[in-house]
Amino acid sequence: xxxxxxxxxxxxxxxxxxxxxxxxxxxxxxxxxxxxxxxxxxxxxxxxxxxxxxxxxxxxxxxxxxxxxxxxxxxxxxxxxxxxxxxxxxxxxxxxxxxxxxxxxxxxxxxxxxxxxxxxxxxxxxxxxxxxxxxxxxxxxxxxxxxxxxxxxxxxxx
Numbered sequence: 525x526x527x528x529x530x531x532x533x534x535x536x537x538x539x540x541x542x543x544x545x546x547x548x549x550x551x552x553x554x555x556x557x558x559x560x561x562x563x564x565x566x567x568x569x570x571x572x573x574x575x576x577x578x579x580x581x582x583x584x585x586x587x588x589x590x591x592x593x594x595x596x597x598x599x600x601x602x603x604x605x606x607x608x609x610x611x612x613x614x615x616x617x618x619x620x621x622x623x624x625x626x627x628x629x630x631x632x633x634x635x636x637x638x639x640x641x642x643x644x645x646x647x648x649x650x651x652x653x654x655x656x657x658x659x660x661x662x663x664x665x666x667x668x669x670x671x672x673x674x675x676x677x678x679x680x681x682x
Contacts, residue, residue: 532599535561535584540593542579553579554590578614585611610679616671618663624650625659628677635682649677 542554553576561567569577582588583595586605595602597609618627625646632642650656653673663671 533560533596534563534565534598535559536596536599537584537590538594540583540590540595542576542583542588543591554583557593581611585609587611607682610682612672612675612679616663616668616675618671618674620663622662623659624655624661624663624666624674627663627674628681631678631681645681646677649680650674652680653677 537557537559540554540557541552543550543552545551557580559567569580571577579588583590586595586597586602586609589603597606619630622630625643628646628649629639629642632645633639637645647656647659650659653676655670655673655677658666658670663674666674
């Protein structure tokens with residue numbers, strides 16, 4: 525998403541809030557969160573367990589809608605998941621019956637990319653994350669950190 529002017533933000537939230545229902549009554553997870561992130565910026569979200577970091581990331585990824593406020597991606601309202609945003613979950617969520625290479629090619633297959641081209645791109649991404657020799661391995665044969673790198677390669681595939 526390059527090409528933004530210096531006044532435009534890649535991701536922008538205005539006063540977002542999130543409330544989850546619970547048996548004890550509504551629970552406020554996020555309250556009045558505004559942020560602006562420019563293209564190329566590196567941002568960390570830090571806080572104690574249960575403070576809403578993952579919920580905020582899900583909102584920024586278009587996977588969850590805030591109850592109040594707005595979010596924009598490159599100046600346009602973000603109302604649903606976007607192919608421009610990759611999301612790596614805390615749990616690897618790899619398909620155990622697919623090889624590492626097949627897990628990385630999955631989003632490309634869904635987009636209709638030719639098998640050989642998808643395999644070529646996936647191979648480059650596995651090399652990028654330091655797993656070029658593990659393409660034919662299965663997720664159960666990898667350490668937790670290696671599995672996370674496979675999910676990063678898969679997120680970068682699109």
